[in-house]
Amino acid sequence: MVFVVLLLAALAGTAIADPRLLPAADAAPVPLAAAPAADTRAADTPADDPVQVVVDQLDPIVPGPDRPLTVAGRLVNTTDSRVTELAVVLRVSTDPLQGRSDIADVVGGNDSHDGQIIGRATATAAKTLARGAQTDFRVTVPLDDLDLPRAGVYTVTVSVVGRRDGATDVQGTTRTFLPWFPQPSQVKPTRLVWLWPLATAPDRDAEGVLRSDRTATDLDAGGRLRTLLDLGRSHPRAVSWAVDPELTETAAAMSAGYRVEQPDGPEPGDAAAAAGSWLTDLQSAVAPPTTALVALPYADPDATALRGGGLERDVVRAVTLAPTLAASTLQRPVSGGVFWAPGGDVDAATLDTLAAAGVTTVVLSDKAMPPAASAAYTPSGSASLATQSGTVRAVLADSGLSAALAMPTRTRGQELLARQRFLAETAMITAELPGTQRTVVVAPPLRWAPNATVVGELLDAVQAAPWVTPATLSDLTAAAPSDVRRKRADPPPRSAALGATYVNTIAAQEARLGAFGEVVTDPVGLTDPYAAALLRTGSAAWREEPRNGQALLRTVSDQLAEQVGRVRVISKGPYTLSSETGVVPVTIANDLDQPVTVGVTMTGQPAARLSISPVEPVTIAPGRASTLEVTTHVVGSGPVPVSVRLTTAAGVAYSEPVEIEVRSTAYAQAARWVVGAAVAALAVLVAVNLVRRVRAGRRTAAAPPA
Template sequence: MSVRRACSLAGLLAVLSVALPAGAPVSAVQHAHASYSTRETAAPAGLTVDITTVTPSALVPGEQLELSGTVANDDTQVWRKVQAYLVISYDPLATQGELAAAANSPAESYVGDRIVEIGRFDTLGRLDVGDTSTYTLRVPFGVLDISGAEGVYTVGVQLLATDVDDSRSTEALARARTFVPLVDADRSNPPAEVDLAMLWPLRGPVLRRVDGTYVHGAALRRSLEPGGRLRRLVDLAATGGDTPLTLVTDPALLDAAEDIADGRYGPPAPPREPAGGPDQPPQTSTDEPSGPSDVAETPTETATDDPATGQEVRVSPAAGDWLQDVVNRFGPNDLVTGYGAPDEAGLAQAPRVAAAAFRAGRATTRALLGADPGTVAFAPGSVDAAELAALGGPIDDRLAVLSPDHLTEQGRELGPVLALPGSDGPQQVLVADPSLAAGGPAPDDPLSALQVRQRLLAETALLSLGAEDDQSRGDAPPAAAFVPAPQWDPGLSWPSADFFSGLQTPWLRPVPLDTLRAGAVATDSDVVTGDGPQDSAGVVDAADALALTESSARLVHRAQTLARILGGDPGLARWYDAAAALGMSSYASNDADRRLEVTRATSGALAGQLGQVTLDGSSFVILSSSRGRFGVTISNDLDRPVTVGVRLQATSTELRFEAGDPVTVGAGERETVTVDTTVDDNRVTTAQAFLVTRTGQRFGNPLVFSIRTSDIGVVVWGVLAVAGLIFVAALVRRIVRRVRGNGGGDSGGGPRGSSPRAAA
């Protein structure tokens, strides 16, 4: 045993004398360093260290292992003689359970002995307050203190340093660790290859205000610009070369990027400026009060006027660059989520909103991607077979993603893609183990590009090694799907990780997603347990989900009505379809109150616009007979023409109306519609007049009025008839008498007009 090994073991035994009970077997002491139950006390130092490269990404017998990274002095004092040491576990982790336990273990957990041979550690020297430096550790394979067994080793770096008082502790002042697998490619039987399909998420929370600007718009804009999370994901994907990669894009994010790039916000037909000026909140309905107004982010570079609100908003050309890169990268095998990454369980309960979300997503992908890509739906924390059927559709269109926790033990053994019975055909389900993308152990950033890659390699290495002992699979190769979390950020140091090059290992074979889907295993729905990950993100509280569902459905109804009276404006309908879908986003699990507030405000604004088209008329109508006419007036206070009709309804079936076809009323104008009426009795009857769309859908407040007929009309016509008869009779009598008078004069032979007496 070397002096270094003896000293290290002596120190370890001193620690274990406290950690282990008296009489513990020697074997427990000899291999205690392989467990994660023993902790070192964390030193209160302000030095930090990370790991940015691991070369090669997996241990290879005969090749040296190289780690590099950065060191920062975040302390309030100077540190001198700073040195970085490599540590590695002696025994490998052999199961997924052990790997998960190691990844979740405390940052101070014991890993292994430091390699202290001269030339195997790196001396950084003095680090002043705020200074940073880099380290590189190169250790030949033969010098690594490991058992050499196949599996996954924990490797790390630890810092020692001297403080201002010239004291130097043997406890690590800072540490970082990750995983490195060992699968011997030179053995007689090569390792089993794991077919790996990789999904690449381009997702993020999107929430749009009633004026079209975005909640947390500044953060969204920064994520699209150089150095931002979404920008990093696209740039990292571009380094993949020929590695098969399936983009998973949220259409709502594409719309947001286009809006931010162009500085154009709001619906195509913005609402009229509310009374009181642009600073007043929009008119809302009484049943859906809007929340407090949001303040738009302050512009810092290029700005323009928002056509909807007149406010200054930020314009980011970088957002347009990001969008163009996504469009250029998007291929026929890439996928999209539902619009806004919706709460799929909630959509299943709201068919109208689900249809709106589908229309919004399809309109966006056609406009921006020029395609109708397949869609992917991520199952919530719990899902049963019926809900699962609602997540999917035809086998070539929609893919549902589940966790192994959603399946029975039998279902987990069937493979990564299952074909379950569905109402519209077989429902394909991708079983994605979240452990593959769970990242590395603390204290380093567990989701950095390097940590995620090393965890992926570790998980697939164990899958490969386990497949050799599993004879039940026959000739079917092991397969897996890599699906990172929706908010995955590869970190600022992603270029150093060399993510995709590190995936070139003897046991890993990246394949297109379609390769896995082609091998879907048909099975029954009873493999779905209804359970799921207990800490699943995107699970919306039941009460919040119900409120969002009702408000979003009301928004869709009002938006469709407005679009119809404005001539079926497809742009307007699409804009409000998107607003309704965003209200039911799975991100509502984090901001349900805000989404409900914005959804209600948007719905209320629609109610205000519909309320500017009104119907007026008399509250009491008297007809002089059983048939008659009266007028009602349509007023349009919108800034665009509307096409509407009038429909009437009475409490009595003896009353019938005909108002004619819909009419077009210009902006700010009025139009009177004549109503033909037929009444079978002369009672007073209550009736209502409604505004309707071209398709007969009612909207707005009804005009309530009373209507009756009067007998005075019959009397008047009777009197007129009698008078007419009397007049005709008198006229005839007069004519007859005159005719007779004229006949007597002619028989006397005297001149016309002379009397007989005069003639004599």
Template sequence: MRFLLAALCALLMVAMLPVTPATAQSGSSADFDVTKVTPSVVGGGSPGEVVVSGTLTNRSGRALTGVQARIERGTPPTGEPAVQRAMREGVSGITEPAFSPVADRLEPGQSLPVQVRIPLTGSNSLQLSQTGVYPLVVNIQAGRSSIAETQFLLPVTSLPGQPPMRPAQATPTTLVVPIVDTPRLEREALPGGRAVLVDDKLSTSLAPGGRLYDLVQAISDSAPAGSSLGNALCFAIDPDLLITAKAMQGGYQVRQPNGALVEGIGRSAADLWLTKLRQATTGRCVIPLPYADADVVALGRAGLDDLVNGAMDGAQLLSAPDGLGVEPRDVMWPIEGALADNPVGDLPSTMLLDTRAVNVPAGSLTPVKLRGQNRTAIPIDPLLASALDPNRDTKQEVTEPSPPSSGALTSQNALGALAFRATGGYVPNATSVLVPPRRWNMRADDLRGLLTGMSKLDADGLIRLTALPSPNPATLAEADLTYPVQAGGSEIPREAIDKLAAQNFRVGDLARSSESDRAQTVSPGRVTTPLRNGLLHGVSSAWRGNSGAAEDWVRRATGPINDMLGKVRIEEYPGTTNRLSSDSPIPVTVVNDLPFTVGIRFKIPTVPGVEVQHDFGGGLATVPANGRRQFMLEASAQRAGRFMVDISVTADAGTPLGTTKRLPMESTEYGAMIPWLTGIAGAVLVLMSVRRIVKKAKARRERTAAAQKSVAEAETQPLAHAVTSSQPEDDRDQR
């Protein structure tokens, strides 16, 4: 019993694992990269055979001999789960035509082009007898061993020479075209500086043959503006990519691994691509993504409403004359098509949401009104999303380019899934919205094949190409948001967002402390907005599940912030000592190298013995744009001595500007001790004077008393004694 339970658990665990399409069997010794399937949609005017073209590569360590191939057909799926299995799992062929020789010998590492053909009907064919969506398997063998296997869907709207089998109602269909890349702009070209990119990979992607170039070029070629297919397309553009391409267009530098800067090589490629993008989007539906495809859900959970609103400001960049000059739709396509309950910020009125992110009936594709909000949700067709993204429901769903290999197979699966949606999987009163992966990795020929196939399905009456819906919330049923657990688990981590929030406070403090200068044409936003946008790189969808990369981009964004805040500073002090008296001002010069006026506050820690008044009445002191201003800080010394006073300036809310300067000061004043010393000295003098007077008075009294005593003694002597005493004097007179 325990063994059976363990086996059952193992089977359940395997069933829960995400599946990815295989281009070769597990353990196969060769790869077959399909580059084209002709026709992509079998219809009345199609040739009588299917041709699969591609490249066969021997990736084993031995030579492969007797290489041969054939195309097998599987059973047509009858439900959406069966379509999913046909796209992602192995399909057993029910037809076994003869093998065709491919090569006598294929050495290790050798590649060669291969074309495998199979008739639609007749003997040794696919044995098609009716319309439908058929899974096909390309089986390649060496001898009797299978070395590679590839599968895809083939829609058949009619057999050759017969009219198409039209459904009762065509399925309204629209396609979103994502124009998104990974953040690469480390520093915008702020006043006085040049743009810096972390690498030069974008120059390749924007050049002919590159991923982003091919997307735009294929749309222009196969779905020009004004055509029925062109009107059914809607571009989803990351404003950060537009800003990065414009920075490259103006000349830029590239950061090397050792930190050095070199000139970028993609200036002309960026110029060409921007021109083609403007032409391709003129008169079209355009959806602005959040700047840098930021994780607005994670920002909202952290209470950073201002950053959410800042991320949504990218629509202005698309509509600006020096941008694309288009009027974007008020639509948002959040990461993984999911939005948290009670979203914060000024978000658009319409959301493109995954059906798992909104509580709608199973299989429903009808727009709904989000409960408690004046917003509508347009469901993304999950079957088509799965067909367009082989990485769907994996960790690479958002972060990596997809499809990772053959775009031709992805195109075929999308056409097959779309044909099934229009027939066996029809959903009434709904538009099938095809939403590819964000970093759509389709070669130009593969995308042209998809667009041509969609036009064929439209012409055969299976689908009706239409614009992205604009639902009226007053007419819709209500539904609740249901944020998927998987989406929450891959959000940008809170640690990275906390670091971002701290830097965003510094940028906001500078913005709130600044104002435009009449003599300058640069507003504070010309500096602070790029600084904020740089921080949004740290919450890009590219870093979902990668906290290290998110924090690294926050660190990269901190450098330009420090540089801009450092442009407002106290001028270097010459080093002489300020001599203070009891009331002596300190001259301090503040320099502002920013092209707008900045309000500052002085910050001076308390120093015993010195008082400095620097509040300027409680308001901000202003320093003009690209100028300087001298301030006289009133200082008072309470005692003599040498002092070191630290002086710095901050923005309104305390963000430091520049660095702290230490000013040496010296005072010979005694300050408040002088009156005390004077009083004491005066008191001592008075006491000394009193003492002298007392001594003199005492001495006078003593002399007077002595004289009075002598007189009294003389009066009491006998007369004889008096005569005797006078005799010698008489004798002297006689002589």
């Protein structure tokens, strides 16, 4: 054991404690097949290390004086040969890291902060580790023994040394972080606003049928939305709820029974109880009036794409509808006016549209508004943005914290590294300027799937750590924005939004729905499901799932076409007029359960061959048919193809055209008279000619011979 420690000392270039003080904590190796699945090739340790060092435990999460530091985990032999005389040593950086970029460097494998070996934090792990085997290790050392010089973030390096192929060397290394604030009163903790989004991909059609089981799975035990709810309600002080009312509307509808699209058609869903339980628990979680809660725009609209396609009204509807619908489903007053920008940014023209719609706060990435000049510290995540409708508050999500939450967490080793990085980022923010309190924002993706273990530990730490303290979104927006001048980054490319062709299809369907609403007597209850479904087709969720968005839009379009088609022309033709002008009967059926008022237009091919007298709109009772007698004038002979189309009372096209054929017999009769007259004239001419010939012959016979 002594030679191993001396070797590490030589490699590190530092002195160590007396090797005789080292504990002898031998552990028998465990065959890999018999052990829990190892973190092989995990992101928390170099993939090419002969022996992977997997840290499964680092306690306490919030370290302090007079407490021991425990680092435990597993060593996994990934080679084809055995490794002998293994020992685990702990190193802690001599000084705290200097900035947040150092944290990313350490995560990337930079070893310049490895520091000194802690002699009393070294342990024998195993005498022999066969190929494919793993063994546990545990190192414990009093934090006071580390002699950490001042508050800040330190690097903890865990290395394993062993003998392989006749040579003794470092066989594997991993690194993590240790925030250290032994005197909390000497710092002003960073205020952390943790936005807690509840949203889903809104794949519900106009008839309330879910296009997939995704929402049902997410709401059920162990599902994404259930996990978010349980974490949030168990840490009420640490989170600011941001709820898409489309989700709560869906949950409420599901709780009363629902259908899911299947290959053979819609079938009853089986998650009604789970949806009802989820909604009830959410209502309970946000019921206290002090709970931080905002309603996001309905169905997370892709405001950039909708504005670009001339559908600003959809953005306005999504923003204004949200608070009322959220209040109805959550059974408490809910404020709105918060827009969570897809992709973390929004262009100036779209921002103007949002502000005009009533948005007062936009959630952006801090990369969308970086400081105008290099700063030695992290400023508060709050800034002002000028729009044509006034100033909007920009809430800037910290990109370092976002990166920590985006780290892989498939294994316990990865979970621990992600947790420690997040804590290190918050601790470093405080250490940058310990006497000045700032507020930073955590804004995970809107349809976030958190790791319950990692996030639960982080929420606990946020409420206990001396360097950070919870705050709410309203705390941030009520305070003045940061005085650090920021610049606007280049806007995101238009190609990141929903495609122009897709949005144009939405616009066409909304125009059809608008005409339908003008035709019926009481449009509210009849058109609302289609209007809401079309809002759902404009969701930014379909940026990442274009095929699902297109499938939803096709379904809603077909459903709307079927409803519109219940008021239709049933005339078939052909029709024959006895003169140039006559009456063409156009029969219209109304299969709706309320009266409709429609007009009719008729267009010939070519148009110059047909004209009609003005037709007054007609009201048709529910379940009845009515015939309009349209006075029609036909020019020329032969049949005229005619397109018959229903309109609104104002003359806006309502239905697809129906093709009929109209002809006039007037020109056929005139032609017969002309032919008859010509025949009679010819007969007269022949008769006259015969008479002349007869008379000429008689005169020749009576003349005397010469």
